[in-house]
Amino acid sequence: MYEPTKSETQELYLKIWLNFSVGHLSQEQLAKLFDCSVDTIANAIKWAAENRTKFDTPIYAEAAKEAVEARLRELKNDIIRVKESTPVNWNAVIGMNRLIQENEELLWKLQTVIQDKSLVTINNTTQVNQVLKAKDEIMEGMSDGERQQVISRIREVIGKQDNNQERSG
Structure with a gap:
């Protein structure tokens, strides 16, 4: 052939x-x-x-x-x-x-x-681009301490999602 x-x-x-x-x-x-x-x-x-x-x-x-x-x-x-x-x-x-x-x-x-092939989704619902835009809008009016709290909270949530995916996978 x-x-x-x-x-x-x-x-x-x-x-x-x-x-x-x-x-x-x-x-x-x-x-x-x-x-x-x-x-x-x-x-x-x-x-x-x-x-x-x-x-x-x-x-x-x-x-x-x-x-x-x-x-x-x-x-x-x-x-x-x-x-x-x-x-x-x-x-x-x-x-x-x-x-x-x-x-x-x-x-x-x-x-x-x-x-939309460049868009990545988290749990098939929240798009990364939307999360980043929201984070930027929220952080504009915050102090440095408040920003650090938001960043650490986001890391906690992402860490929990990663751990849950590892357990279910």
């Missing part, structure tokens, strides 16, 4: 595979979308399926986003064709609108993941 060596080719193969699996596009549609042969698409799908663990999460997120965008384009084109047909199949229109809505929600979530 062909083993792509360039990282650009590997990323392209991953995008093809994600468009195939997430975007639900046929190999012929993928060949047209990526301007290559059906054999290249088949090789890309096979290679990416076997080697997908080699890629970082941001590459997956970006490729999945592109796959969902392509799927949305296809669905929107399909719904136009269905609405222009005579007689209009309203059940198909309703189903396609539901698929479009689900894909738009997925796209929104993927975009959020891509944009």
Whole structure:
């Protein structure tokens, strides 16, 4: 089997595979979308399926986003064709609108993941950036002694969280 060596080719193969699996596009549609042969698409799908663990999460997120965008384009084109047909199949229109809505929600979530990948959360609720901003606002009007008390209290809380995570882990 062909083993792509360039990282650009590997990323392209991953995008093809994600468009195939997430975007639900046929190999012929993928060949047209990526301007290559059906054999290249088949090789890309096979290679990416076997080697997908080699890629970082941001590459997956970006490729999945592109796959969902392509799927949305296809669905929107399909719904136009269905609405222009005579007689209009309203059940198909309703189903396609539901698929479009689900894909738009997925796209929104993927975009959020891509944009917010630098944010770290504590216990999945409080974001570090929010904690730092609040700490800065609180400390502006405090004396040095009060600041030291806040800092020691924050260290206590963080230490307790670390100890609890070690015990449960």
